[in-house]
Amino acid sequence: MKVLWVRYQLLNHLLLILGVAFLALPLWMVFASSTHDPATIIRDGMQLGLSDQFFETYLGVLTEKKGFTEQVTASMMMINSMILGVGFAVGKIIVSMTAAYAIVYFRFPLGTLLFWIIFTTLLLPLEVRIIPSYKVVADLGMLNSYSGLIIPLIASATGTFYFRQFFRSVPDELLEAAKLDGAGAWKFFIDILLPLSRTMMAALFIIMFVVGWNQYLWPLLMTTDESYSTIVLGIKSVMQTIDGNRLPEYNRGFALAILALIPPVLIVILFQRWFIKGLLESDK
């Protein structure tokens, strides 16, 4: 029996290790390759072992001005991405929460219809409406600005839908108790609904930050000034810089990819704890 059990456990672990390797190996190869010089990568392909160029490559990427105009460093692009990611996530949470609050707690003409109109915008992804969106933002003079990068994206049908479902699950008695306790619409929102929504907000923040961070098409169109470019755009521009007598700097591209990964991973790890804690403690 014991032997069987051990074998069974071994098999399980083997499967798990294979799964981890399958997911982690490409990442590891990108990281390992980023510590080699470009010539090695071009000659021998992706590398499995580490080399000695780690500090050189990463420090260079973070501090040297590169890109098409030779104006931006990776650290600037990281900051831009951070602004976009946080602004995108926070903006979406604020807009969708207030929209859902209006839809659930106030009776106004065509409220339900409006909700479904918001909901159907899910059928129109950014790519479909990219030209009119661009035109609107351009006419408002918001090209090459953080507000132009963020504001047009912060309306969220998904977020509104999630908050609507959540608010509807909050017992009516809570609203009535708050009414009797002298809390008006604003106080009820701030004092009761907001703290109860913490878990939802954390969950949405994780998702939306990652989505915002990974935005590619929109920043590409909105920003011609490279000082606004994000890290995701930066990876491409590094790879593109081929001027005859230089090899494409694959090591730097890989380094940028690794750097671009770190903040979303950190956000997920940090907020997931909070998110799970919220789930365990929550009871409405």
Add this chain to the structure above:
Amino acid sequence: MTTLTLNSLQKTYANGTHAVRGIDLEIFDGELTVFVGPSGCGKSTLLRMIAGLEEITSGDLMLDGSRINDVEPAHRDVAMVFQNYALYPHMTVRRNMSYALQNRKVPKAEIDRRVVEAARILQLDELLERKPAQLSGGQRQRVAMGRAIVREPKLFLFDEPLSNLDAQLRAQMRVDIRKLQRQLRVTSIFVTHDQIEAMTVGDRLAVLNNGELEQIGTPMEVYSKPASEFVASFIGSPRINIVSGEVKAGTLHVDGFELPGFSQISDQPVKVGIRPEDFVLESTAKMSLQIDLVEELGSDELLYCVSPTGLDYRIRRPGGSGHKVGENITVSVISEKLHLFSSQSGKRLN
């Protein structure tokens, strides 16, 4: 001094449901009035109208002589205890209790004083820093009451506050609420569908049915002189026996037996109500019944009997009498203890 007056209050919902059909009622200072009735009778709607959570379709709601129909709930000076307590889950007990006072801009020292005082009365002293999720059902119930007490309102409203508790705790809380209300002397309204709760808690009972007030009176008045067949059958456990009969020339004919002494009632078909404990067992009696089932309740026993004509009767006797199933007994009833109701309107005749 607080008096609440309801003048032909009506509530019609947007979908046409006529939930409250004109209720006149006066609630006196320091009194605990119970609204009791089956589910859907409008008792909760009526309470919510008083709290300001439901709009009043027509009629006047007067608190201390001033009309409060259109006053915001927060400004009516009423506090409510909800069925599911409606505690704010993310706030500690202390904050739950002080929240209303903070919104009212009561000075901090005064808030602390009132919270500590309420916690002492309700024995919540040690729970003040806990969150509702860390409390038992009975404790949450007490916090909900504490939240009402600290407001020092003119009127307490209880909306089926005990229905989420187990039977033992419910009996305990019933007593506690009664004592507390006596101690604080705050005018209160208590809604319940449980007639035992209603009888034990209330100074007066308002029995509601179908959006109308059937009867208002002390528990004993309502029990011993029910104003209608509905009240008679709703109040009292085990249920009253109701059988069809007829009054002819001052004599009641019921289930093959005749009882004289009803000369004040004109000739008509009637419903006769007999409380299970109002049967007298005697050998020379008038009704002969066969025992169908015996329920031993310890101090009491309940005999389920069938008359020769096939009608069912419930009879309550002191426990341990040794009656057996299948045994024949003869019983009689005292005319004064009978409740006669009109067959048509269901209203009391005697």
